[in-house]
Structure formats: structure tokens, C-alpha cells
Amino acid sequence: MARVPKPQGRAKGGVARAKNLSAAERRVIAMSGAQARWNAGDLPQAVCSSEDHPLRIAGVELDAYVLDDGTRILSQAALLRALGRNPRAATRSATVPPMLQATSLAPFVTPELLEAATPIHFRTPTGTRANGYRAELLPQICEVYLKARDARALAPNQKGIATQADILMRAFATVGIIALVDEATGFQDLRSKRALAEILEQFIDKELQAWVKTFPDDYYRQLFRLRDLSFPDGVVKRPQYFGHLTNDVIYKRLAPGVLDELKRVTARDDEGRTSHRYFQRLTSNHGYPKLREHLGSVVTIMKLSDSWDDFIEKLDRLHPRYGETPQLALEYADEIDTGKGF
Numbered sequence: 001m002a003r004v005p006k007p008q009g010r011a012k013g014g015v016a017r018a019k020n021l022s023a024a025e026r027r028v029i030a031m032s033g034a035q036a037r038w039n040a041g042d043l044p045q046a047v048c049s050s051e052d053h054p055l056r057i058a059g060v061e062l063d064a065y066v067l068d069d070g071t072r073i074l075s076q077a078a079l080l081r082a083l084g085r086n087p088r089a090a091t092r093s094a095t096v097p098p099m100l101q102a103t104s105l106a107p108f109v110t111p112e113l114l115e116a117a118t119p120i121h122f123r124t125p126t127g128t129r130a131n132g133y134r135a136e137l138l139p140q141i142c143e144v145y146l147k148a149r150d151a152r153a154l155a156p157n158q159k160g161i162a163t164q165a166d167i168l169m170r171a172f173a174t175v176g177i178i179a180l181v182d183e184a185t186g187f188q189d190l191r192s193k194r195a196l197a198e199i200l201e202q203f204i205d206k207e208l209q210a211w212v213k214t215f216p217d218d219y220y221r222q223l224f225r226l227r228d229l230s231f232p233d234g235v236v237k238r239p240q241y242f243g244h245l246t247n248d249v250i251y252k253r254l255a256p257g258v259l260d261e262l263k264r265v266t267a268r269d270d271e272g273r274t275s276h277r278y279f280q281r282l283t284s285n286h287g288y289p290k291l292r293e294h295l296g297s298v299v300t301i302m303k304l305s306d307s308w309d310d311f312i313e314k315l316d317r318l319h320p321r322y323g324e325t326p327q328l329a330l331e332y333a334d335e336i337d338t339g340k341g342f
Helices: 008-022 025-038 076-082 104-107 110-116 137-150 154-170 174-185 193-203 217-226 242-249 258-265 287-303 308-318
Strands: 046-049 054-059 061-062 065-066 072-075 120-123 127-136
Touching: 025 137, 065 120, 065 174, 072 137, 072 174, 076 127, 076 137, 104 137, 110 137, 127 137, 137 154, 137 287, 193 287, 217 242, 217 287, 287 308
Parallel strands: none
Antiparallel strands: 046 065, 054 061, 065 072, 072 127, 120 127
């Protein structure tokens, strides 16, 4: 492998300067570069938009886009509108987006969040110049308002925004926002086989990971409750068909093709039982964290549901199965045996 030459002269000084910059300073430089590209017309292109199928979250219609590199975008006006703010809110800071500029929010806004909140200038599918933020930023902004509310740091006129943030967080999780944007913009229909392969490479590890407790007790406790079963004391013996339920509510909704690939790479004995749990084949840096995020969202939906049908209806809205049109709640027979893959 060729050795990368060390920076010399001005380049060396530039590297040293970059190391000493604060997050805010780096953000200003990034925004300056983005503005220069904006002025020069060198902007990324959106290949999909929600113009024909508006993205509706908690009763609010949002402008969503997907760029040619796969980045999911919500317009700045959409983010403000989602929070119940004026979509033309004034920008008072070059380093903090208008959704986070309130003084009361400052203690809860991390440097990492500010780094992620750099505005993105782009062209819409019709060629119009626009600006927005990564779609994943919306749940993070909601978290900031909710933390400030819990700390009783909000001004009276901000409490309505916190209420809206609470409603939004109940309507989606960080993983779910990607699926919602993809559906609204039609980007899911443009995914190629290569894109699917890249997703599976992110999620499925070639090596078997060590077993660690992954599914919380609350998940099984809620499964028992929603299936009208008594949760046993002591050692919990789960019905074998729970594996089928878990495949449906977890792995089919985690990412496109993940369940099929997990089934393909998981060895089984002569009786069809799996040699290890599916989550042991998820990548430690991407697949496994996404599984934990999805599990957290699913358990929350379970707790907010009164019955299995009610749960499936909510789950289909927030985390639809990839590649399928949401269907009516399924009935599962107790005799189904799918092994120990879950």
C-alpha cells in the first residue's frame, strides 16, 4: 500500500488549524463552503420528492426529498412546521439552526448535534434551489425540547412546541423517519439490486458475534399480554410461535432483505432448528445498533396498544414491512414452529 505523504507547508498549517477549531467554527467553515457551492450552482440533485404524495406526520404535511447520494432531506420550512413554528422563522445565528436557537435549549444542544445540523443546499427534481436538513435531525430536535421540558427550562411560549415534539416522537422513531421519507418520495421504488446489496452489507456480518442479552424482558412481557397469555413466574418458557411473531414485527421491518439474508446465512440442524440467534449475525457498528433502536420503538408501541390487532395496526403505520403493502393484522396459530432464530 502506498504511503500517504504528510502535509507540507501551508497544508501542514491547515491541518494543525483544523485540529484547534471548535465545533461551531468548523460548522461556519462548512456553511461557507456550502454557500459558495450554492452561489456557483454546484448543488446536489434531489431524485425524489414528496410533491405527489405529501409526507404526513402527526397531522402535518412536510416537504421531503431524497438526494442522488441517498441522503433523505426535510426542508427547513418543514422542520419548523412540524414543531408548530412559523416556517419563515428568522435566523439569528450562523452556527445554530432556527429550530434550536432558543436560549433555554442551549444546555441540551450538543456539539455533535450542531455538527449534524449543518444545512444542506440542493436542487429539487424540478431544478429549483432549496435548503433543508437531514431527515434524521427531526427526532433529535424533538429530544432536545423534551429534555428541556423535563428540566423545566422552557419559557411559557415554548411549551406548545414541546407538546408537539412529544406527539411527533410518539409518531415515529429515528429508524421510522427514513421509511416514511422513502415512502412519501417514492425513493423505495428506485432502489436497485446494488443498493439492496449495500444495505445487507451494512447489516449482516460475515462472522458470528458473541451472544449477549438483546431482547429486553419488557418485549416478551408485552408479547404475552398482547397475545392474551399469562406471563409465567421464574424461568420464562416462550411459545415456539413467538419466533414467527418476532420475525414479523422485528426483522421484516428492520431493513430491506435483512430477514431473508439472515435465514440464508444461518445454519440449521436436521430438525430445522437454528444454530444461533439471528441478531448474532448483525454488524456491531450498524445492524445491531439499529436492531436495538427498532426494539425500543416496538416496545413503546406495544405499551401504547390495547390488543394485538391494535398493536399491529400502529406498527404497520410506523414501521411497515419492507417491500410489502401494509396488510390487516395476522392471526398466528400456536402450533407454528420456526426454531430459535429470533
